[in-house]
Amino acid sequence: MRRFFSLVSLSLLALSCGKEPAGDPMIAAAVADVSIDSVRTYIDELVAFSTRHTLSTQTDPEKGLGAAVEYLAGRCGRWGREAGSVRPQLLVERVFYTVGENGGRYDRIVDVPELMVTLPGTRAEREILLVAHIDTRVLDVMDSTSFAPGADDDGSGVACLLETVRILSKVPLEQTVKCLFVSGEEQGLDGSRHFAVRAREEGWPVLAVLSNDMIGNVRASGTGLREDHKVRVFSESRSGEDSDSRQLARYIKEMASVYVPEQEIVLNYRTDRYLRGGDHSSFLREGFTAVRICEYCEDYERTHQDVRTEDGVDYGDLASYVDFPYLVRNIRVNLAAVMNLAMAPARPDNVRIANAMELDNNTRLTWDPVPGASYQVLCRETDKSEWLPALPMDLPDKVDETGFYCPLSKDNYYFAVRAVSPDGHPGLPAVAR
Numbered sequence: 001m002r003r004f005f006s007l008v009s010l011s012l013l014a015l016s017c018g019k020e021p022a023g024d025p026m027i028a029a030a031v032a033d034v035s036i037d038s039v040r041t042y043i044d045e046l047v048a049f050s051t052r053h054t055l056s057t058q059t060d061p062e063k064g065l066g067a068a069v070e071y072l073a074g075r076c077g078r079w080g081r082e083a084g085s086v087r088p089q090l091l092v093e094r095v096f097y098t099v100g101e102n103g104g105r106y107d108r109i110v111d112v113p114e115l116m117v118t119l120p121g122t123r124a125e126r127e128i129l130l131v132a133h134i135d136t137r138v139l140d141v142m143d144s145t146s147f148a149p150g151a152d153d154d155g156s157g158v159a160c161l162l163e164t165v166r167i168l169s170k171v172p173l174e175q176t177v178k179c180l181f182v183s184g185e186e187q188g189l190d191g192s193r194h195f196a197v198r199a200r201e202e203g204w205p206v207l208a209v210l211s212n213d214m215i216g217n218v219r220a221s222g223t224g225l226r227e228d229h230k231v232r233v234f235s236e237s238r239s240g241e242d243s244d245s246r247q248l249a250r251y252i253k254e255m256a257s258v259y260v261p262e263q264e265i266v267l268n269y270r271t272d273r274y275l276r277g278g279d280h281s282s283f284l285r286e287g288f289t290a291v292r293i294c295e296y297c298e299d300y301e302r303t304h305q306d307v308r309t310e311d312g313v314d315y316g317d318l319a320s321y322v323d324f325p326y327l328v329r330n331i332r333v334n335l336a337a338v339m340n341l342a343m344a345p346a347r348p349d350n351v352r353i354a355n356a357m358e359l360d361n362n363t364r365l366t367w368d369p370v371p372g373a374s375y376q377v378l379c380r381e382t383d384k385s386e387w388l389p390a391l392p393m394d395l396p397d398k399v400d401e402t403g404f405y406c407p408l409s410k411d412n413y414y415f416a417v418r419a420v421s422p423d424g425h426p427g428l429p430a431v432a433r
């Protein structure tokens, strides 16, 4: 039997739409646990490797990419051991891939390392990937020996992943979180491509990819603009205004508004910035849902520069230019989104406008049930880019078929449906077609 839940008045709908999702104390505590001292330490330690260039030394115990990867592996492994049996044991995996076979930004063929840290979920049906790049560069992209501190690009993203591993090593989540510390970004996104291809070939059940690349700078070179309470989330536009990546971007903004309201999420409906790319593109190319999180202002006197003073201007990506309170807020934004996704049910399949072929001023939606979930219907007018706050619907636990009926015209709104866990974590929405 088909069951529909009807809201008979528009005012009730408006009232329901005004309700904000309640914050989960466990997630709020994890968000609060992000430590500015820890983050500062990570970046100082990363800068101390002098360069983390993809072609830098792998044998020096104190310099270069090899030492940096060992440092990251050591830190994450230690947190895993300290957490003991609090959660399924985290896994630290060093991964090598070959570069230089096709020329490009390589002058030799070499196997380069990167790192995957898996925080297995208790249910482990889906995976949320966090990505940041270890490697750094100076002006000459082939220079693998000069001091290339990479405090912001992308020490800030690496610090975000490290702090996430530290905190989540103590917190059992239902779904798996994988932190990918990639190399080869500055040489052409090679490390992330390696992981993205592997994820597709091995059939990883990837729900979402969040690439953090440059999330610690607040100053714009050339204009002097300063924004320390705004961060951008880039979501591609090629597959339309309701692409899965765009749903993810909106979701990050919504979760941030609950757990990190002091940080404004600016949705950028582009894949990336002019002349610049990032590791999320590797995952988009393999068909995954992926966004890039990036500071609002960029400083071209910092990134990709040789460390020097010229005409009274200081150049270089040093830790002293990172705004640590800003970076901490951005790490909190990541945690809020990732933890909610990792506690949420699957996205409903086959969300349909059931009366699309009828001249009917109501809207009737149907979808395949998600076990154990309740549902929220989201809506927005067709010229708006963001969903109105959630419309809650309480459905009985066991329904063979699910649906929704409301007196809003399907001609005037877009609709989406998402599943919500019994303890209130919403999943990613599926747009009604």
Ligand SMILES: [Zn+2]
Pocket: 133, 153, 154, 185, 213, 214
């Ligand atoms: Zn970068």
